[in-house]
Amino acid sequence: MKERARYVLVALGCVLSQAACSLVLSTSEQQCETDADCTARGDAFEQTICSKQKTCVSGSRASSSSGGTTDPRFACANEAPPSADGDREVSLEVRYIDFSTGAAPADVSARLCASTDPTCANARDSLEGERSDAGTGYVEPTGAGVVTAKVEYGFEGFLEVATGTYSPTFRYTSPPLRESETFFEQIVLRPAEIDYFAEILTDNGSYLSEDHALVFVLAQDCARQPLSGVHFTADVEDDAMVPFYIVNTAPTRGVSKTDALGRAGFLNVPEGIVTFTAAMDDTGERIGSATILV
Structure with missing residues (x-):
């Protein structure tokens, strides 16, 4: 039996912290109101700035070559990822x-897993709802298609869907959750709908469902607003992989950047650990990345 197409969505952009360029130097609840408050703390804080969480993190707002940025929409790119x-x-x-109807899907159960548990051997039990018979940790969404959970500050992971109707679906929570409330909308697609993407995006209409996935990516600024003009890349090579952008409502080849809604994707992404990177198409300025298990 042919395995059904896997479908993954991950949000990329300035909402992602660049951990390689940031380091929290103190763990006090509030250290600063301005960058000057940080530098006034002494020599150890000379190269730090004040983050949105009022802590001093290493970085610079003036030099994009060092990973910083002068655009206020992208300031959170300098922030250290929160510790759980x-x-x-x-x-x-x-x-x-439901991708086709816009309504809440039937025949869907979901479970919540930490990014450190990629096979979801220990699903979180904090997902609220009626327990499903789909397996350990799965719950049934409400009639409106909603699931909710309470998790620790700094949680990073994914929600996995079990279904007999739709393609297996994974939604990553990157970046780590730091706001008091976070809300996502997640579409689910039938295998035939993913085949439709393949027909549009490939010369032979081929979707390699057995060891590849369809990945959607979103470009967002620090306020989680969509970004236009963003170019996406993936750090894997596969002759079958096809990058695309959603222009208006259609998946489109032959363009290099997002429209006003910030949506793009990759068809036939090979299985394994893959890093997706977002950069401004006109300047090449890197604004974020995310690494996921496909």
Whole structure:
């Protein structure tokens, strides 16, 4: 039997912290209001700036070559990723939507997994809802297609869908959750709908479902607003892989950047660990990346 197409969505852009360029130098709850407050703390804080969380992190707002940026939409790219804190809870809500009808899907169960548990051997039990018979950790969404959970501050992971109707679907929460409330909308697609993408995007209409996936990516700024003019790349090579951008509502080849809604994707992404990177198409300025298991 041919395996059904896998479908993955991950949000990329300035909402992603660039951990390689940032380091929290102190763990106090509030250290600063301005960059000057950080540098006034002494020599150890000379190369730091004040983050949105009022802590001093290493970085510079003036030099894009060092990983910083002068554009205020991208300031959070300089922030260190939050450390998980089990004493602080944040709320996560996801609403699933049928791609064709726009309604809540039937025959869907979801479970929540940490990024450190890629096979979801230990699904989180904090996902609220009626327990499903789909397997360990799965719950049934509400009639509106909604699942909710309370997780620790700094949680990073994914929601996995079990279904007999739609393609297996994974939604990553990157970047780590730091807001008190986070809301996602997640579409689910039938295998025939993914085949439709393949017909549009490839010369032979081929979707390699057995060891490849369809990955959607979103470009967002620090306020989680969509970004236009963003170019995406993946750090894997596969002759079958096809990058595309959603122009208006259609998956489109032959363009190099996002429109006003910031949507793009890759068809036939090979299985394994893959890093997707977002950069401004006109300047090449890198604004974020995310690494996922496909």
